[in-house]
Structure formats: C-alpha cells, structure tokens
Amino acid sequence: MGHVGMPLSGTLRTVPPNRRSGAGRSDSLDAGTSAPTLTRRQEQGEQSRKNIIASASELFARHGYVGTPMSRLSQHCGLPPSSIYWHFGSKAGVLNAVIEHNVEQFVTGLPRMSEFEGTPLERLEQMVDVIAASLERGEAPTRLIILLSLEETGSFDSTDASEVEAELARVRELMLDLWREAIGEVIGSTKKRADRELIEQLARLGRAAAIGAFVTDRPSHAGDLRTTLDTFTKAVAAIAATRRAN
DSSP states (O other), X not given: XXXXXXXXXXXXXXOOOOOOGGGOOOSOOOTTOOOOOOOHHHHHHHHHHHHHHHHHHHHHHHHTTTTOOHHHHHHXXXXXXXXXXXXXXXXXXXXXXXXXXXHHHHHHTOOOGGGSOSSHHHHHHHHHHHHHHHHHHTOHXXXXXXXXXXXXXXXXXXXXXXXXXXXXXXXXXXXXXXXXXXXXXHHOOOSSHHXXXXXXXXXXXXXXXXXXXXXXXXXXXXXXXXXXXHHHHHHHHHHHHHHHHO
C-alpha cells in the first residue's frame, strides 16, 4: 500500500501573517457576501505580497533565514526594502507569512505507519523509503522547513520571534512524533520506563539522521541519504530483535 499523504494527528496552527493593512485586503468576509472587486492598486499590492513570499520561500530554503538579508530579498523580488516592510512590518513578519504558506503542505505530506501494510518492521521500511524519496527530491517546502528548523533559538528578530520559534518547535515535535509512533510499533513494548526511554532516544536519532542526511547529501554522493536511513532502520530492527530474545 503506497503513501497516501494523510496528515499528522492534531490540528496544525498556522502562524497568522504579520502584515500591515495597507494592501487593502480583508482576510475574512461575512457569510453570504461576495469578495469585493479590488482596485488596480490593491491588485498590485496583492501581487507584490505574493512575489515577496515566493522569493523569501526560495531564498530561505537555499540560504536559511539568517543567511538571507533584506537586501538580498529585495534584489530577488525586485521590490525596495520599504515595500517589504510596508507589507510585513519586519523580516520576521515575512518569515511568519512564509511559514504559513509552506508548513501545512510539509506536515500533511509526512507519512505515517498506519498508511502501510505488513509487519511493523516492513511498515517502518516502507515509511523510511517514502521519507528518503521525499528528501531526495528536495521539494521546496521540505527543504525550507528542515533548514528553518535548524536555525538556532534567538536567530529571529523583533517581537514576532516567539511566534516563529513556537511554530518551528511544533514542526520539530510533529516530526519526532512520526518516529516515536513508528519505532514504538517495532520495539513492541512501552510498559517499562526503559522501553519508553529507548523509543524516545531512537526517535530523536531517526529525526536527526533524516535531517542530517538531507543537509549533507550532494549529487556527488548519490544514495548516501537513503543509505543512512536504511542503516538506521536495520539498527532499530537489530535492537528490537535483541530485546525480544532476552
């Protein structure tokens, strides 16, 4: 059974875009009312906002948040810094909008053990294969969210930093839940504290292995990412077999 792209459990809280109202767009409409016709100036403002988000998504995915100064973003999107500040208020405001635009797509695409058939180990192998394929493709939301998740606490400027860091922490935790669930099924027992601690350690190792392999993978080392994840899967299988034998 293939990966069907079911979302992780729980409701994903998207970060509200921190922008000024100058673009003239209302984010909500009363029930039964039609969307107002935008003036040419408002349409231009909306298009500028979309262009900024698209450019920021590409640059943050390539260089990270800290590695993308406002001057580079301005040059890439073709708008002056004053225009970017007018739409979003700050660089962190841009990041809020970028996360809102990309994070739900990323989280929804994470595979779950329940999507596959076979023994727990066979399902873990299938899940890892889907993860490896997704990382190898290096799609924009995947690369963006992973690189942003590696940003150190304190990297985000202004008063928006707490919201940005909270959302990225949520993404990291959702990724960890993915591994907890999968490894817990392979290990089999969670009654003892030692079992739960082992599952937690392996889950964190699995997340780190996936992120680390993705970050260090290069075309000249084709297959390294998949080899790393396959090695991790074999290690989990060996640990589970040893525990069953004892």
